[in-house]
Amino acid sequence: MTEIRRADPTARRHAVWLLILGALVGSLFIAGFVGYRTPLRDWLVSDPRAATHRVKLGLVVSAALLTAPIAAFAVYFWSFGDTILRARQFPPPGHRVMRDTPVLDGPAAVRRGHAFKILALALVVAFMVSWLLLWRLARTLAPGAV
Secondary structure, X not given: OOOEEOOOHHHHHHHXXXXXXXXXXXXXXXXXXXXXXXXXXXXXXXXXXXXXXXXHHHHHHHHHHHHHHHHHHHHHHHHHHHHHHHHOEEOOOOOOOOOOEEOEEOHHHHHHHHHHHHHHHHHHHHHHHHHHHHHHHXXXXXXXXX
């Protein structure tokens, strides 16, 4: 008979609060960018000698803000996959779940652990491609800055 890990209402509440917090922070970033778009543009072009360095700075800050969540999820998924592989059980012992979940042991759990690690590697590739594309954009927009 398959063991079932029972749902933890606290884990569900934490997930909902995390989702709300993420949406709120994202909304604040969007509102801040929209509200300060004109002053930012004026600052970028106010000094022609420093414009290339300011464009580079703007792109680096944008890249950091856009790719930080990708990097965080990659680290989390790699760590979670590693925990699954060490325990040879999914979900790992002591891990809370949001809904009733059958516990997988042995090869099925190992496959799931490897899947999380592959997902983490795919996110790292997306992270690096994002930085590469933004670097190329910076070279195109401000040839002397990079």
